[in-house]
Amino acid sequence: MSEARFQLHVITDGKRHANELYEIVDGAVRGGADVIQLRYKSAPALDLYTLAQAISPAIREAGAGLLINDRVDVALAVQAQGVHLAAKSLPIASARPLMQPNQLVGCSVHSVEEAVEAEAKGASYITYGHIFATNSKPGLPPRGVESLRQVVEAVHIPVLAIGGITKDNLEEVLSTGVAGIAVIGAVMADEEPERAARQLRQVMDASIH
Amino acid sequence: MSEARFQLHVITDGKRHANELYEIVDGAVRGGADVIQLRYKSAPALDLYTLAQAISPAIREAGAGLLINDRVDVALAVQAQGVHLAAKSLPIASARPLMQPNQLVGCSVHSVEEAVEAEAKGASYITYGHIFATNSKPGLPPRGVESLRQVVEAVHIPVLAIGGITKDNLEEVLSTGVAGIAVIGAVMADEEPERAARQLRQVMDASIH
Ligand code: NI
Numbered sequence: 292m293s294e295a296r297f298q299l300h301v302i303t304d305g306k307r308h309a310n311e312l313y314e315i316v317d318g319a320v321r322g323g324a325d326v327i328q329l330r331y332k333s334a335p336a337l338d339l340y341t342l343a344q345a346i347s348p349a350i351r352e353a354g355a356g357l358l359i360n361d362r363v364d365v366a367l368a369v370q371a372q373g374v375h376l377a378a379k380s381l382p383i384a385s386a387r388p389l390m391q392p393n394q395l396v397g398c399s400v401h402s403v404e405e406a407v408e409a410e411a412k413g414a415s416y417i418t419y420g421h422i423f424a425t426n427s428k429p430g431l432p433p434r435g436v437e438s439l440r441q442v443v444e445a446v447h448i449p450v451l452a453i454g455g456i457t458k459d460n461l462e463e464v465l466s467t468g469v470a471g472i473a474v475i476g477a478v479m480a481d482e483e484p485e486r487a488a489r490q491l492r493q494v495m496d497a498s499i500h
Numbered sequence: 501m502s503e504a505r506f507q508l509h510v511i512t513d514g515k516r517h518a519n520e521l522y523e524i525v526d527g528a529v530r531g532g533a534d535v536i537q538l539r540y541k542s543a544p545a546l547d548l549y550t551l552a553q554a555i556s557p558a559i560r561e562a563g564a565g566l567l568i569n570d571r572v573d574v575a576l577a578v579q580a581q582g583v584h585l586a587a588k589s590l591p592i593a594s595a596r597p598l599m600q601p602n603q604l605v606g607c608s609v610h611s612v613e614e615a616v617e618a619e620a621k622g623a624s625y626i627t628y629g630h631i632f633a634t635n636s637k638p639g640l641p642p643r644g645v646e647s648l649r650q651v652v653e654a655v656h657i658p659v660l661a662i663g664g665i666t667k668d669n670l671e672e673v674l675s676t677g678v679a680g681i682a683v684i685g686a687v688m689a690d691e692e693p694e695r696a697a698r699q700l701r702q703v704m705d706a707s708i709h
Contacts, residue, residue, distance in 0.1 A: 333542050335588030336570060361545060364572035368594040379544030385577040 297495035298471025299324045299488065300358070300418075300451055304479040305331040309345045315484045316346045320353035322488025324478065325471070328375050330360035343369040358397065363389050373397060373415065383412040399453075401434070403445045410446045417446065418473050421454020422464060427475060428454065440467040458490045465500045506704035507534045507680025508697065509627075509660055511569070513688040514540040518554045524693045525555045529562035531697025533687070534680070537584050539569035552578040567606065572598050582606060582624065592621040608662075610643070612654045619655045626655070627682050630663020631673060636684060637663065649676040667699045674709045 301324040303312065316327050327350055331339055339362055347369065350357050356372035359365050363386050366374040373395025376386055380398075387396050395415040400406045409417050419442045423433045433455060443450045449470030456464055456472050464472060474491065481487035510533045512521065525536050536559055540548055548571055556578065559566050565581035568574045572595050575583040582604025585595055589607075596605050604624040609615045618626050628651045632642045642664065652659045658679030665673055665681050673681060683700065690696035 336590045337588045340590055340594065362571075362573065364576075364590060364595070364598060367573075367598050368590055379546045381545045381549055381573060381577055385549065386573070389573060389576050 300326040300473035301478045302328040302330050302475045304475050313346055317349040318485030319478050319488045320350055320355040322485040323492030324488045326356045328358040339365045383414050387413040403441050406442045406446050410448050416449040418451045418453045422452050423455025425455035443468040458494050461494045465498045509535040509682035510687045511537040511539050511684045513684050522555055526558040527694030528687050528697045529559055529564040531694040532701030533697045535565045537567040548574045592623050596622040612650050615651045615655050619657050625658040627660045627662045631661050632664030634664035652677040667703050670703045674707045
């Protein structure tokens with residue numbers, strides 16, 4: 292991920308058929324998403340593989356990247372830009388050597404300690420959150436912008452903020468020194484994914500940070 | 501797989517904790533199982549990885565092999581002997597190049613056509629079944645020994661018979677020219693897995709075929 296431009300990752304919400312997913316992803320990358328992370332928990336490998344192949348042309352055409360959540364083998368099979376590891380995925384240190392050196396291996400962290408460990412184990416980037424209250428994590432208290440700042444200061448790899456980020460609180464997030472943000476519902480659940488992505492993109496491009 | 505000795509694969513039934521699984525696997529390989537296929541459908545990668553590491557020492561000590569069901573990435577991470585692909589796994593042609601040349605890529609087939617296709621796509625071996633009525637596939641009619649014979653004659657890669665095979669019908673199965681058999685409950689659900697595996701081993705070693 293470039294340091295020159297804030298990164299916008301859009302994570303799929305795993306409830307879509309191929310045609311619908313294609314439309315949303317196509318809109319997201321046209322609107323300015325840099326990366327689509329295909330997440331479809333407990334889906335069979337074949338379904339994930341098929342969806343990845345379905346959305347790859349739109350992603351490639353826009354010059355964006357594709358990350359596969361959890362399945363290193365699917366990421367390899369579709370020659371994705373990388374894999375994103377979650378808490379119950381393969382350990383980073385085991386997954387990293389399976390990927391090509393130029394492929395990304397990211398992971399989700401929830402504390403400074405996890406962030407430092409992920410970097411030490413070879414993570415290419417981390418996502419940290421959730422920053423604000425979000426429907427994806429009901430009941431769990433948000434971690435807030437100040438703890439995000441601590442994570443950013445604790446590691447040298449890119450940190451993406453996740454959780455409840457909107458165009459209205461985005462500038463505050465960007466003030467922490469993050470490399471970018473990851474969103475799910477803010478784009479996936481919007482009636483106009485392209486417009487939703489573009490609005491986030493515009494805030495990022497216009498940021499004073 | 502050697503042509504010189506009938507192969508005995510034991511597939512785990514995915515309902516075990518690590519300690520219990522270790523005891524059963526240890527018994528199975530001591531009793532003469534050549535391969536343990538770790539199958540644990542829809543388990544998180546981390547759980548499969550942890551179980552694979554837990555049972556590997558017993559398998560290695562007995563000179564047996566470990567196959568991972570479905571997850572090519574876990575098979576690579578634990579340096580397993582190979583991977584076994586099911587209907588909803590990655591396609592053989594996509595999975596084969598991800599594995600080392602000396603690692604096995606097997607798959608389940610249910611017809612002569614699927615067998616021929618699997619061989620053409622690069623499968624190292626196939627399992628065919630179910631041969632006899634089995635609790636694992638209630639309601640589905642068994643495919644029988646004659647269709648097994650047709651599959652064996654249609655391909656050059658090793659064919660393992662699966663489904664309802666016991667020490668009592670084993671000699672009939674071996675008469676078809678199979679490379680061996682794969683069992684689940686016959687070993688996993690036996691009160692004495694080591695004895696159960698040894699009884700199958702003895703029939704195979706004493707076979708006139
Ligand atoms: Ni004969």
